[in-house]
Amino acid sequence: MSNIVCELKNVQFTYPKSDKGVKDINIYVNEGSIVGLLGESGCGKSTLAKCIAGLLKVDSGELNCQKLGYIFQDNYAALNPKKTVEWLFKEVIRYNDKEALPKADLIIKEMLDEVELDETVLNHRPNELSGGQRQRVGIAMALLSNPKILIADEPVSALDVTVQKQVIKLLQKLNKEKNLAILFISHDIKVVRDLCGYIYILKDGKIVEEGDTEKIFDRPEEEYTRNLLDSSFLTK
C-alpha cells in the first residue's frame, strides 16, 4: 500500500459571521496519485484547498500533510506583479533551502527545463507573460520547494483549451517522473476524468461521494453526482 502524503480527518472550517465553509471533511491522498476534488462553483473547493495549505485555520479536525506546493487559481494575481520571474524563483529557494542559494541559477535552469519554459522569461515580470507561461511559472514556484504533494486549485480554469491541455500534460509528466501526488481541484468534469484516478465530490462544503474515477463516472450513487455528471453529458 502506498504512503499517504496528505490526510484530513473530520476537518471543519466556517467563515466568521457566515455559515459557509467546509464540514466533516475526510480525505486522503496517496504518494504519486492524482486525486480530484470536484464540485460546482461556490461549494467550498478553494476553501478546503486553503485549509490544507494552512492559509485558513481549521476550526476542528486533524490535518496531516507532508510538504506541499500550491498552484493558485488566478495565476495573474498569485505572482507579485512588481518582481521578475527570476526574483520570484530565488525567493522560493531563499526560504526553502537557504544553503542552495549559491547554486540558485543552476536549480532555476533545471526547473525551467522541467516546466518547459525558456530562460528568457526570467527577466520578465508576470504581466509580460502569457497565461500559459504564468501558470508554468506558478507550477515551477510550487515545485522549487520540493513538495510531496501539489495542491492545484483550478489551475487550468482561466486558460484556453490548448494551453489547458499543455498544462495538464505537464502535471501528468511531473506526477510520473517525480512520483508527485496532486490534489486537483476543479469544476471541470472532463479535465478531472482525464487526469485523476480517484475523485471526491463536494457539495455545500461536504463530501457527498467518493471513489475511483471509473466508479464515479459509470455508477454514481448520489443524485447530486448524477446531476453534476449529466450536466456535462459524460455519464454512460
Added chain:
Amino acid sequence: MNKFLKQKKVGLIIVGVMILFVILGLVNPYPFDKMNNELILKGPSFAHLFGCDEFGRDLLKRTQMGMGISVLISFFSVAIGTIVGTTIGALCGYFSGILDDILMSIIDVLFAIPSILLALVFVTLFGSGTVQVIMALGIAIVPSFAKMMRAEFRKQRELEYVKMAKLIGVPTIRILFVHILPNVLETFVNCIFIAFNNCILAEAGLSFLGVGVQPPVASLGTLLSDAGGYLKSSAYLAILPGISMIILLFGIGLLSSGESFHNAYSKRFKN
C-alpha cells in the same frame, strides 16, 4: 518622447532649477548674517539681485539659505513621517485586530487635530528650534501617512501573491516591505511629495509665528515673517522669497501628479 519625461519633465526641471538656486547660494560671496547699515532696505540691483533686508543683509543669499533650510527641514520631517507612518499603516493594514484598533484610535485623535496646531503644541512643550520643528512636523504628518498606507496594505493583503509569499515561508516583515510596498509605491511616492509640500508650508507657517527656525538663520517662513512690517515700503522683501517658495511648491506638486516614477521608469526601461 516617453511618458516618464512627458509627465515629470516640467516638475523635474523646476525642482532641479530650485536645487541649483540653493547650491549656488554656497558660492554667493555675501555672508547671510552680516549687517550693513549702508544697505538697509536697498532695493534689487546688480550687486544685490534680490535687494537687502532691514539689517542690510543680502536677500538673495538669505533666500537661497532659507530655501535650503526649509527643504532640509521638510526632508527630515517627511523622512520621520514616512518611516513611522508607513510602519504603523503597514502593521495596522496587514494585521487588523486589536493592534489596528489601538493604533488607529490614536491616529484618529491625532488626525482630528490640525497639523499646524499639533506642531505648535510640540514646539510649546519642547521649545522652538530647527530640531524641534523637524520633530513636530514629522509627527504631524504621521497620521495621514498611516491612514493612506493602512488602506493600501489592507487591500494588498487579500491578494494571492501575498498568500503565495506566506506559503513560501517569507517572514512578515519582508512580506510587508519587500513584497507589498513596491505594489503600493505609486501612492507611497505621491504621499511623500504631498507631505513634502505640506511640510514646506507648515514650516513657513511655524517660522512666521516665530516658533520655527531662530534668527539669524533664515528659512522661507522667517523671511516672509520679517518682511511683514515692510509690505508697503519694500514689498520685494516678501515678493521675491514668496515667489521662490511658490515655484518650488509648484515643481514638487507636478512631481506628485500623474503616474508614479516607478511605473513610468519601468515602462521606459522596458521600452
